[in-house]
Amino acid sequence: MNRWQLPVLLSLISAIGFVAGGCGGGGEEGVKVTGSVTLGGAGQKDVLVSFLPRDPKMAGSSKGARTDASGKFEIELLPGKYGITLSKMVDASGNVPGPEVDAGQLLEGELREAMPANFTNPESSPLSADIPPEGKALEPFAVDG
Numbered sequence: 001m002n003r004w005q006l007p008v009l010l011s012l013i014s015a016i017g018f019v020a021g022g023c024g025g026g027g028e029e030g031v032k033v034t035g036s037v038t039l040g041g042a043g044q045k046d047v048l049v050s051f052l053p054r055d056p057k058m059a060g061s062s063k064g065a066r067t068d069a070s071g072k073f074e075i076e077l078l079p080g081k082y083g084i085t086l087s088k089m090v091d092a093s094g095n096v097p098g099p100e101v102d103a104g105q106l107l108e109g110e111l112r113e114a115m116p117a118n119f120t121n122p123e124s125s126p127l128s129a130d131i132p133p134e135g136k137a138l139e140p141f142a143v144d145g
Contacts, residue, residue, distance in 0.1 A: 030076035033131055035138035036067065037086060043071020044143065046096040047115065051075065051082040051129070052122055071140075073106070077131050084127035086143065088114040121145060 028143055033051075037044045050064040065075040089111045091097055097111065118124045118142075129138055 014020045017077055030063075030078050031131065031133060031135035032074065033077050033129070033136050033138065034072070034074045036070070036072045037143060038140045039143050043067070043069075045069045045071060046088055047071070047073075048087045049075075049141070050085045050087065051074050051077055052085065053078075054081040054083055054128075070134045080110050082129050082131065083122055083125060084129060084141070085122055085125045086115045086119040086127070086141065090114045116143060 035049070037047045037049065044107065045067055047067040048064050048075070049067065050062060052062050058078065061078060063075060063077060065072045065073040088096065090113075091111060113120055118126065127141055129136065
């Protein structure tokens with residue numbers, strides 16, 4: 001497996017888990033968090049924005065939201081510190097495939113990650129957020145690279 005395939009595979013598996021599991025989370029209520037993803041100032045649609053808790057007590061409560069046509073997202077999160085990754089899996093034409101696509105297609109080379117590698121890997125992503133009890137409107141995540 002190439003060095004870039006593992007983060008991409010993890011992003012895809014996370015995306016499938018978020019969709020199948022109702023975007024993660026247990027029965028606890030969260031607070032409203034909003035934001036957007038931009039490239040060259042333009043909103044980016046169909047980007048999976050994943051929030052990964054940094055507090056070990058919150059392990060297993062990762063959540064994700066997909067951006068809309070204008071690049072905006074909204075999610076409910078428990079207050080705390082999060083690392084954030086971005087992922088957008090596309091086919092050879094640059095289109096986001098539907099839910100019928102399986103992880104095997106990634107390994108066969110039919111899908112590729114459209115986001116820069118540093119944003120897809122939890123260990124190297126420069127994105128993070130501290131979510132207060134009243135919620136937060138995040139600054140846009142600018143992906144220029």
